[in-house]
Amino acid sequence: ENSLQKTSTYSSVNPSGIFVSPYALNLSSFTKLIKRVQERHPEFSRDEIVEAVQEVRKINKGVLSGLAISAIEEKTSAIL
Secondary structure, three states: OHHHHHHHHHOOEOOOOOEOOOOHHHHHHHHHHHHHHHHHOOOOOHHHHHHHHHHHHHHOOOOOOOOOHHHHHHHHHHHO
16 A cells, blocks of 8 residues: 555656656556457447447446456447
C-alpha cells in the first residue's frame, strides 16, 4: 500500500518534468482491454469496440471499476 501511495504522488510529475495523470494506470487498463477485445473480434473497428465498452459502463451504473477486465471483455463481446 505504501509503494502505491509513493507511486501516485511520484507519478504527478515524471523525471523529465512532464505531468503524468494519476489516471494513467486506468488508461493503461483500458488500452489493454481494447487490445484484448480487438484480438478476439478483429472484424470490429476500435471505435465500435470503444462504443461497446461504453455501453457496458452505462449498463453497470456508469462505472467499470470493480469489474475484472475479463468480465468487461465478456460483456463487451456480448454487445458486439
